[in-house]
Amino acid sequence: MKAKYRNLFFLIGIALLGVMLFSLDMSWSEIWSSVCRAGYWLPFNIALWAGIYLMNAASWYVIINDKGHTRVSFPYIYRLTVSGYVLNYVTPLGLLGGEPYRVMELAPCVGRAKAASSVILYSMMHVFSHFWFWLVGVVLFVIVYPIDWGMGIMLGTIAAVCLLVIYFFMKGYRNGLVVNTFRLLSHIPYVNRWSRRFHDSHAEALQRIDSQIAALHAQRASTFYLSLGLELLARIVSSLEIYVLMRILTPEATIVDSILIMAFSSLLSNLMFFMPMQIGAREGSIALMAERLHLTAGYGLFTGILCRLRELCWIVIGLILIKVKGKTHE
Secondary structure, X not given: OOHHHHHHHHHHHHHHHHHXXXXXXXXXXXXXXXXXXXXXXXXXXXXXXXXXXXXXXXXXXXXXXXXXXXXXXXXXXXXXXXXXXXXXXXXXXXXXXXXXXXXXXXXXHHOHHHHHHHHHXXXXXXXXXXXXXXXXXXXXXXXXXXXXXXXXXXXXXXXXXXXXXXXXXXXXXXXOOHHHHHHHHOOOOOOHHHHHHHHHHOHHHHHHHHHHHHHHHHHOHHHHHHHHHHHHHHHHHHHHHHHHHHHHHOOOOOHHHHHHHHHHHHHHHHOXXXXXXXXXXXXXXXXXXXXHOOOOHHHHHHHHHHHHHHHHHHHHHHHHHHHOOOXXXX
């Protein structure tokens, strides 16, 4: 990527980080009190996410380097993974900053078509793993907690939606998803003209991306499921952050509770995808889930504040990584 584009992404990230810092709905006294109470567990969670990003990077790495002639180095993929997520965190609607950045950075190494297809496939895998994680959360809830009619209807609806989306994802992986997505967009008002023009001018490239996505699922299934497994494992491991923070306040919290809080709070906060970092939505959803599991809502608010501080630390790290140049090939 040219230096001017890298600098542009860096400046956009800095500007949006400033906006978020001024938008946080919490006092400095609340933040400081939470930091003091967490003690060494806050640095632990920051380090924990280095490992989670490692799994994310490994998931993308196996897609990029699957039977390829050009081996992109893992440290380079790790840097793009962290900095790409940072741009997504600070960008309203998500995926509008990190994915173009990753494509532009990776294209000189593997070509634009391969870069685009790997980024799209990894983004799909990341979203795909969320639906599996939410489905796991539904199953765990049914096993561990008693279900009334209202909760049963809600969990049944979530499970049905997850299974439906998983079905369409698998169908898209087999047949290609990009071209069909643009065909669908061509029937939606306001974006139909743009989607038709884009499809017509990039038809060959889009078809090539679809063929690469379908080939990974059909011909190299082991790579496909390894990538999916790493992403799902990253979701489960991220629940440890909730667990260690809630154990500070109460011995009643269990790892199952933490997985449930992580699963359903991520579902609720993703419904607020249009907000950068889902400001307010994540803290509220964690508090709501904690209360639902018969834990005091204050535990959820404390956990939400510490998660937000960890995320801000990684945003700063990711913005620094945008400016770092490293070895691209093995």
